[in-house]
Amino acid sequence: MSSQNKLTAKEIAFQLGISQATVSLAMNDKPGVNSETKRRILEYIAKQENKVQLFGGTILHIMYVNREKYTIQEENTLFNYGYVEFLRMVQQERMELQLQNVYSIEEMLEALKASTDKALGVVFCAADTPLEAMPLLDECDVPLVVYSSDLMGDRWDAVCFHNEKAVKDGMALLEKNGHKDIVYLLNDFHSYNFRARRRAYQQYIFENAIDGRKPQFVPTGMNVDKAAQAIAEYLRGRNKLPDAIFSENYMTSIALSIAAQQLRIKIPQDMSIIGIDAIPEAIHMPYNMDHYSVPHAERMRIVGEMLFTKLKNNNLNIHAREVRISMKYQKGDTIAKRNIK
Structure with missing residues (x-):
């Protein structure tokens, strides 16, 4: 001191x-x-x-980036929701925040090793990080918090959304209202959150199999226009509409709305919908979609609190912690009650 x-x-x-x-x-x-x-x-x-004097120090935010995904503006918007909250917390501590994107395992390793000399602490976004690269996080010699991953290490804290709970709760809600034929819309991204949601949907179908049901995944695309076209083609090609659709994220939800209007499908009279993530206010939809709200800013607030706890106690040997953040169900008007036989 x-x-x-x-x-x-x-x-x-x-x-x-x-x-x-x-x-x-x-x-x-x-x-x-x-x-x-x-x-x-x-x-x-x-x-x-023993407490670290934080004033004037630097926090490094490392993000493993899928080059193709990073070009999609709507994906960047979700990142910004949380980033602004984290930036506010860092500035409140009178520190500097640096954002560094890495595009390969080699760049990731180099950034982690260099962080010892560049920063007091590191926040790492692992959404697109290859699983085989995760052990490299042990190369970080300063306090580290990882988010968008549920993989635990001995030295880093992990923060993630409780994707499994949201999907399984949503599926149970649809089933409670008499829906058996439930289709899952997935986009073309393979980030942690989407992988976790797909696993949960598949597990729910297998664990609650009725009449030999199997998972029904419908690939859509990387943007709203392509996804809307793919969804319309899929629905047009079915002999009968599904009872309900589970939408993976707000992009597939917007695309589904466009496709339903093109095909003059009445929601929820003809088909029910539930999804994950709120629709941006700038997007007009003909209904208020039932969905699970994803607390992007809250996640980064928790990340910040965990990192600053490590920093202020100046202790790398604190037991690693994992926090799973639940998504809140927001009732809308897109789930109809079917006759349960």
């Missing part, structure tokens, strides 16, 4: 609720202080002196 930040007897006395004279005696190893009080004072001083 620098001299300008050195603890004073007055500050310690105020924090511990004891007299300044008692603190002075303990700090100077003088008699007149009982052993328990002296222990409290010295432990408090040691703890405060």
Whole structure:
């Protein structure tokens, strides 16, 4: 701790609720202080002196980027929701935030090794990171928090959305309302959140198989126009509309709305819909879609809290923690109740 930040007897006395004279005696190893009080004072001083002085330091945000995905503007928008919240937290600590994109495993390793000299702490977005590259996170020698992954390490904290719960709860809700033939719309991205949602849908079908049902995945595309075309072709080619559609994210939900209007499908009279992620306010839809709201900003707030806890305690050996953030169900008007036979 620098001299300008050195603890004073007055500050310690105020924090511990004891007299300044008692603190002075303990700090100077003088008699007149009982052993328990002296222990409290010295432990408090040691703890405060071990804290990292964050002012003026740098936090490095490393993002493993799928080049093709990064060109999709609507995907960048979701990243910005959380990034703005995290930037606010860093600035509140009077620190600097640097964003570094890496496009290969080699670049990822180089960035992690260099972080020791560049930053006090690292936040790593693992959404597109190849699974075989995840062990490289151990190369980071400063406090590290990873998000968009549920893979745990011995030295890093992990924060992710509870995708499995949202999908299985949504499927159960559809089934409760009499829907058996449930189709899943997936986009062409393979990020962690989407992989987790697809696994959950598949698991739910297998665990709750009725009449020999099998998972029905419908690939769409990387943007709204292509996805709308793919969905319309799929629905047009069926002999009978599915009871319901589970939409993977807001892009597939917007595309589904376009396709349904083109085919004059009435929602929810002809087909029910539930999805994950809210539709941006700028997008007009003819219905209020039932969905699970994804708390992008809340995730980054938790990431920030976990990182600053590590930094302020100056301890890389704190047990690794995992936080799964639930998505809140937002009731709309796109689920009809079917006759349950």
